[in-house]
Amino acid sequence: MIGRDGDVSELARVLGNGVHRILAGPRRTGKTSVGRAALSRLRRRRLYVVELDLFRIPNRAELAEAIVVQTIANRPVVRQAVARARRAGRAALAGAALTASTRLKTELGDEVELAFKPGIADRDPDRYLAFGLELLQRVAAADDRQLVLFIDEFQEIAGDRAPYGDPDALTKQMRSVLQDSNRVTCLFAGSVEHLMRDLFTPRQRAFYQFGGFHALGPIDVADWRVGLVYRFAEDGCTVTPDALARLIELGEGHPRATMLVAQQTHDAAIADDTLIVDSGLVAVGLASAMAADRVSHELVTERIRSLGRHTLVVARRVAQGQRAYPGLEAKTATRAVNALRDAGLIEQHGRGDWQVTDPLLRRYLTEL
Numbered sequence: 001m002i003g004r005d006g007d008v009s010e011l012a013r014v015l016g017n018g019v020h021r022i023l024a025g026p027r028r029t030g031k032t033s034v035g036r037a038a039l040s041r042l043r044r045r046r047l048y049v050v051e052l053d054l055f056r057i058p059n060r061a062e063l064a065e066a067i068v069v070q071t072i073a074n075r076p077v078v079r080q081a082v083a084r085a086r087r088a089g090r091a092a093l094a095g096a097a098l099t100a101s102t103r104l105k106t107e108l109g110d111e112v113e114l115a116f117k118p119g120i121a122d123r124d125p126d127r128y129l130a131f132g133l134e135l136l137q138r139v140a141a142a143d144d145r146q147l148v149l150f151i152d153e154f155q156e157i158a159g160d161r162a163p164y165g166d167p168d169a170l171t172k173q174m175r176s177v178l179q180d181s182n183r184v185t186c187l188f189a190g191s192v193e194h195l196m197r198d199l200f201t202p203r204q205r206a207f208y209q210f211g212g213f214h215a216l217g218p219i220d221v222a223d224w225r226v227g228l229v230y231r232f233a234e235d236g237c238t239v240t241p242d243a244l245a246r247l248i249e250l251g252e253g254h255p256r257a258t259m260l261v262a263q264q265t266h267d268a269a270i271a272d273d274t275l276i277v278d279s280g281l282v283a284v285g286l287a288s289a290m291a292a293d294r295v296s297h298e299l300v301t302e303r304i305r306s307l308g309r310h311t312l313v314v315a316r317r318v319a320q321g322q323r324a325y326p327g328l329e330a331k332t333a334t335r336a337v338n339a340l341r342d343a344g345l346i347e348q349h350g351r352g353d354w355q356v357t358d359p360l361l362r363r364y365l366t367e368l
């Protein structure tokens with residue numbers, strides 16, 4: 001990772017001290033990367049970790065399964081047995097897996113079997129989820145460890161489709177279990193800042209005052225310089241000062257955009273059979289990055305259109321640095337701006353000053 005050492009250290013320190021944290025911010029700005037980096041530091045300090053990415057967990061049963069599997073996988077011997085059993089599918093357990101599962105059932109309860117036999121949580125998702133949530137503390141206490149629970153894309157819990165069941169009931173259940181789990185510390189991350197704030201700040205919400213927000217700091221220009229020079233040097237490439245300045249300028253501090261343009265520039269250097277990266281190659285890199293993102297930009301545009309009748313107009317105005325409102329009813333324009341913000345596409349920098357977060361998307365919308 002380039003830069004962000006301060007964010008990673010701070011998060012690791014706070015979580016290591018048992019204080020919950022919420023990492024909220026626009027899309028693709030590095031939340032997951034920072035969360036993971038903090039977790040791997042904590043793992044090195046022998047804390048247990050459980051990492052759930054809700055984008056990859058379709059329903060309540062699989063949520064239960066993921067929690068149980070990851071919790072017990074903190075024990076190395078169990079991790080191997082579980083992995084082997086899961087690879088073998090739902091056939092009868094044998095050998096080390098059978099031994100491990102029998103022992104764990106005695107220690108933790110029959111429900112733990114679901115870790116070894118994918119799919120059985122479907123039979124009774126409520127029971128297995130309740131078991132999983134309580135298992136975090138039980139395993140941590142049994143092994144005399146602290147455990148950090150990282151839930152990425154946490155806003156999915158409150159998503160329209162309610163993938164894990166009634167959001168209110170689930171968040172209340174989680175809160176009440178976690179409150180009594182003194183060995184469990186949570187890191188929740190999400191790309192929909194507004195939704196994340198809605199889950200954690202209103203007084204009537206289950207997670208009210210559960211943990212403080214951590215806002216990612218910008219990546220310093222000096223860090224970008226060092227980091228990019230280092231990345232190119234790994235492949236024997238030298239970047240000219242002009243090219244380096246241009247890369248950083250084009251990326252506008254946005255991690256994903258900067259890295260994509262840098263990577264495409266590197267590909268262009270390889271194609272040109274040169275080890276010197278100059279601004280000419282950065283221009284090629286930018287064009288390739290835009291081409292690489294074309295399909296995704298088209299999809300985002302479709303999505304913007306689906307958010308409301310005027311959202312695309314407003315998004316293009318914001319992209320072009322114009323005011324969102326002229327010619328639209330104030331209410332309509334506000335609604336469009338809010339929808340774009342909730343989708344994690346635009347951010348506010350001062351009153352009435354909105355910006356498209358991803359500079360490549362902004363370029364695409366400007367040129368549309």
Ligand SMILES: Nc1ncnc2c1ncn2[C@@H]1O[C@H](COP(=O)(O)OP(=O)(O)OP(=O)(O)O)[C@@H](O)[C@H]1O
Binds near residue numbers: 028191255257
């Ligand atoms: N500090 C960094 N240095 C280099 N690359 C980074 C850095 N932070 C993020 N990236 C890259 O940018 C991309 C987006 O990062 P990441 O997935 O962490 O962001 P996110 O905020 O979690 O995104 P999303 O909103 O999609 O969940 C990834 O490809 C990642 O490798």
Ligand SMILES: [Mg+2]
Binds near residue numbers: 033
């Ligand atoms: Mg992420």
